[in-house]
Amino acid sequence: MFFKSLDLTTALRPLLLPDEILLFVQDAVGLYEGKYKIQNYQNGHAYLTSHRVCYVAAEEPRKYSVAIDLKELDRVESQAGFLKSSPKVTIYSKPQKKTDKSRSATASPAVAQQSALHPTHSLSHLSQTNLPQNPPSPKPINATWICPICSFSNPVPSNFDPATSSAAANLPPCLACGIKPPLTTVLKAAINAATSRESSLPNPVTSPAIAQETGQPNTNASLSPFGPGGTVSCPRCTFVNHPSLVECEICGASLSASPSANANRVDSPGPLFEQSHIANTEVSECIKLSFRAGGDKTFYERLKGALVQRKWLLQNAPPVPSPSQGTSSPGLPPLAPSVESPLPSAPRPSGVGIAGLERRGLEARKKNELVIGNAFEDLEALMASAKQIVALAETLARESGMTTNGGSPETSAVLSESAAALGMVTTKDMISSGSESLYLSELARDLAEYLTDDRKGILQREGGIMSLIDLWAVFNRSRNGVELASPSDFQKAAELWEKLKLPVRLRRFKSGLLVVQRYDWSDEKTIEKLQAWMDELRRVPPDDSVPWDWSLFGRAVTAHEAAQRFKWSVGVAAEELEMAEDRGVLCREEGIEGLRFWRNYISSSECDDFSRLII
Amino acid sequence: MTTTAPFPFPPTYNFPPFFTPQPNTTTRHSQLEKWSSLIQSWCRHHRQYRLSLIDAVETPLFHNTTLRKRLDLREARAVIDWMTKSEEEGGGGRRAEWVPDAGGASSSGGLGIGAGQGPKAVAWIWWRRPEEWADVLAEWVEETGQRGSVLTVYELIHGEGAMSQEFHGMDTDVMLRSLNILVKRGRAQIFGGEGQEGVKFF
Numbered sequence: 001m002f003f004k005s006l007d008l009t010t011a012l013r014p015l016l017l018p019d020e021i022l023l024f025v026q027d028a029v030g031l032y033e034g035k036y037k038i039q040n041y042q043n044g045h046a047y048l049t050s051h052r053v054c055y056v057a058a059e060e061p062r063k064y065s066v067a068i069d070l071k072e073l074d075r076v077e078s079q080a081g082f083l084k085s086s087p088k089v090t091i092y093s094k095p096q097k098k099t100d101k102s103r104s105a106t107a108s109p110a111v112a113q114q115s116a117l118h119p120t121h122s123l124s125h126l127s128q129t130n131l132p133q134n135p136p137s138p139k140p141i142n143a144t145w146i147c148p149i150c151s152f153s154n155p156v157p158s159n160f161d162p163a164t165s166s167a168a169a170n171l172p173p174c175l176a177c178g179i180k181p182p183l184t185t186v187l188k189a190a191i192n193a194a195t196s197r198e199s200s201l202p203n204p205v206t207s208p209a210i211a212q213e214t215g216q217p218n219t220n221a222s223l224s225p226f227g228p229g230g231t232v233s234c235p236r237c238t239f240v241n242h243p244s245l246v247e248c249e250i251c252g253a254s255l256s257a258s259p260s261a262n263a264n265r266v267d268s269p270g271p272l273f274e275q276s277h278i279a280n281t282e283v284s285e286c287i288k289l290s291f292r293a294g295g296d297k298t299f300y301e302r303l304k305g306a307l308v309q310r311k312w313l314l315q316n317a318p319p320v321p322s323p324s325q326g327t328s329s330p331g332l333p334p335l336a337p338s339v340e341s342p343l344p345s346a347p348r349p350s351g352v353g354i355a356g357l358e359r360r361g362l363e364a365r366k367k368n369e370l371v372i373g374n375a376f377e378d379l380e381a382l383m384a385s386a387k388q389i390v391a392l393a394e395t396l397a398r399e400s401g402m403t404t405n406g407g408s409p410e411t412s413a414v415l416s417e418s419a420a421a422l423g424m425v426t427t428k429d430m431i432s433s434g435s436e437s438l439y440l441s442e443l444a445r446d447l448a449e450y451l452t453d454d455r456k457g458i459l460q461r462e463g464g465i466m467s468l469i470d471l472w473a474v475f476n477r478s479r480n481g482v483e484l485a486s487p488s489d490f491q492k493a494a495e496l497w498e499k500l501k502l503p504v505r506l507r508r509f510k511s512g513l514l515v516v517q518r519y520d521w522s523d524e525k526t527i528e529k530l531q532a533w534m535d536e537l538r539r540v541p542p543d544d545s546v547p548w549d550w551s552l553f554g555r556a557v558t559a560h561e562a563a564q565r566f567k568w569s570v571g572v573a574a575e576e577l578e579m580a581e582d583r584g585v586l587c588r589e590e591g592i593e594g595l596r597f598w599r600n601y602i603s604s605s606e607c608d609d610f611s612r613l614i615i
Numbered sequence: 616m617t618t619t620a621p622f623p624f625p626p627t628y629n630f631p632p633f634f635t636p637q638p639n640t641t642t643r644h645s646q647l648e649k650w651s652s653l654i655q656s657w658c659r660h661h662r663q664y665r666l667s668l669i670d671a672v673e674t675p676l677f678h679n680t681t682l683r684k685r686l687d688l689r690e691a692r693a694v695i696d697w698m699t700k701s702e703e704e705g706g707g708g709r710r711a712e713w714v715p716d717a718g719g720a721s722s723s724g725g726l727g728i729g730a731g732q733g734p735k736a737v738a739w740i741w742w743r744r745p746e747e748w749a750d751v752l753a754e755w756v757e758e759t760g761q762r763g764s765v766l767t768v769y770e771l772i773h774g775e776g777a778m779s780q781e782f783h784g785m786d787t788d789v790m791l792r793s794l795n796i797l798v799k800r801g802r803a804q805i806f807g808g809e810g811q812e813g814v815k816f817f
């Protein structure tokens with residue numbers, strides 16, 4: 001179960017799970033399984049989220065879309081373009097079967113099932129599944145960080161864990177100059193060490209997954225069904241070496257750098273062989289994304305980042321782990337407990353009464369200060385502590401909302417949703433630069449999703465139609481002042497709706513007013529509604545006595561009344577009434593009360609009959 | 616010009632948008648048609664052949680007191696303009712004609728309207744066009760066996776023999792125009808001086 005079916009939103013984009021964040025989008029992407037192109041999956045958008053890699057085809061996106069959970073990934077590799085070959089990113093899966101075998105008999109079915117489902121599961125299993133990537137025993141001993149002051153290369157403390165690094169505020173100072181290093185420096189060093197360690201060979205203890213792929217005879221016999229045939233071909237001379245060799249017997253080239261990458265190069269001059277085990281099951285060994293329009297670098301970088309961050313582990317984590325208590329959150333990997341040891345475990349004051357409350361408040365403030373201070377040191381650090389910051393921002397927003405207590409509930413609702421919206425929105429940063437059309441199409445999809453989102457009900461509240469300017473204002477407001485869409489981009493994006501077959505459409509009224517409405521909304525429907533209203537006015541006697549025959553003429557309506565009745569904005573209502581007038585359904589009366597609309601009695605046939613009688 | 620019975624207004628007359636020029640061309644066309652027929656039936660009811668707009672805008676024709684709605688002079692002029700055009704021009708079939716600003720030349724009708732009021736102030740309303748009047752006259756002459764006889768125009772308009780006819784009390788100018796059409800058709804001959812015209816039917 002490697003390829004997952006993918007739910008698409010109305011805007012034909014992957015439906016994101018709670019807490020899932022869109023990281024990157026790239027168009028013109030093709031999908032390979034092993035080295036073979038997968039039919040119908042050759043032109044589409046690649047969406048990188050914090051949890052998944054999704055592919056959505058440009059044509060028939062509902063039919064051809066798949067997702068791959070990041071938690072099932074073992075590692076990724078980037079491959080530069082060469083002549084006609086597009087740059088590719090290769091994704092290696094974890095060997096599912098092996099993992100299952102290595103587990104106890106009771107655990108294995110659970111793990112297999114889980115990987116097929118959403119990443120919202122009990123964390124004990126998840127951490128188990130990720131064990132190969134995150135072994136508890138070996139520490140990044142050779143990890144070093146360079147002191148920014150004196151350039152002395154210090155070892156990263158053995159108890160330092162990137163996942164909980166934001167909490168570990170007490171880093172050891174530089175051994176040479178004694179200055180405390182910034183958190184990011186150590187964080188980067190630890191991450192680099194971790195990734196290099198994972199890809200380094202041979203290391204059968206840390207990563208059985210890699211050992212299997214490279215054909216190394218595993219220390220654990222049950223883990224290597226490929227053992228007998230596990231020969232390694234040299235990347236340079238293609239000589240088939242004995243698996244235990246580190247360097248090629250013939251040319252001396254290093255075999256350590258993941259030999260399977262060699263076989264995956266389509267344009268490799270060497271013969272293609274030893275690929276029989278690919279695609280013999282649903283579980284494919286590796287997936288390649290071919291980036292025909294660039295963007296592979298960013299995709300690769302962010303995918304690596306996402307794999308390091310492992311957001312899916314944070315599912316059930318408590319929003320803010322408190323460093324003062326020093327207890328690691330249960331959702332974090334088993335490394336976490338090691339963090340608490342260096343922390344000066346301050347004797348927990350048994351504060352009672354007001355003093356206790358005050359102290360607790362003080363602690364909370366200090367903690368917040370620490371979190372904010374750490375977060376803004378560097379963007380990467382911000383990413384690492386994003387969860388905490390979001391939680392903090394939410395509480396702050398809630399508090400400020402409570403204290404001010406001003407503004408309409410709608411406004412505050414929109415504002416409070418903005419944190420969630422921030423995760424959803426496409427920003428220019430998410431798209432590789434220079435690809436204006438992709439940005440526009442993603443913005444168009446964003447808008448369509450925003451409009452059709454039933455939770456917000458933007459369109460419903462506006463009676464199914466709203467002016468583009470209103471939408472622009474509301475939309476930018478919901479972005480909370482970050483990555484605002486420019487008016488011209490906005491209009492261009494709205495004009496793309498029809499092309500992208502999205503469920504909303506842009507319509508231009510005669511006066512030039514641009515409105516947004518549902519795809520299936522038509523003038524005929526509006527006219528039907530208006531006519532029904534006019535008929536109703538002919539049946540219901542007016543409140544005041546009128547000098548005309550109300551059962552024949554009905555009553556005049558203003559744009560304001562129409563706006564109230566159909567929940568349109570007044571501008572839209574005026575346009576719709578004029579549209580109906582243009583179709584000959586209504587006629588106007590200009591008077592001291594302003595412009596009012598009547599049912600078109602003038603050109604109706606019953607009227608003709610009367611006037612003919614007169615002559 | 617005595618009004619015998621109150622003029623029965625059509626239902627549209629009480630429809631407020633009737634007094635607002637409609638921007639929709641189709642609706643506007645029906646509106647103008649209805650105004651045209653209203654004006655024609657109004658003039659016919661009151662045996663009125665020419666309409667002075669400045670006076671008429673104050674009459675119930677253009678001023679609906681119950682609705683407190685009126686067609687102002689400019690709009691009324693637009694309606695009459697439309698009526699003067701032929702149907703081919705998208706008009707109302709030449710059911711009206713502006714009386715040229717002749718400065719009292721048309722005072723023979725005795726009413727003196729249309730004099731010195733500027734252009735497009737007074738219009739003939741052809742609830743019967745002169746051609747149609749000519750037909751009516753010819754038919755009447757035929758029916759009453761007056762072919763070959765000589766009648767004065769005054770006799771035709773005010774004579775006892777034509778008392779029951781529609782052209783009784785007709786505007787002299789209209790009568791003369793209708794007679795002229797008959798002359799062109801070779802069915803009549805006009806002689807005599809100004810104001811003393813006689814006519815002989817063939």
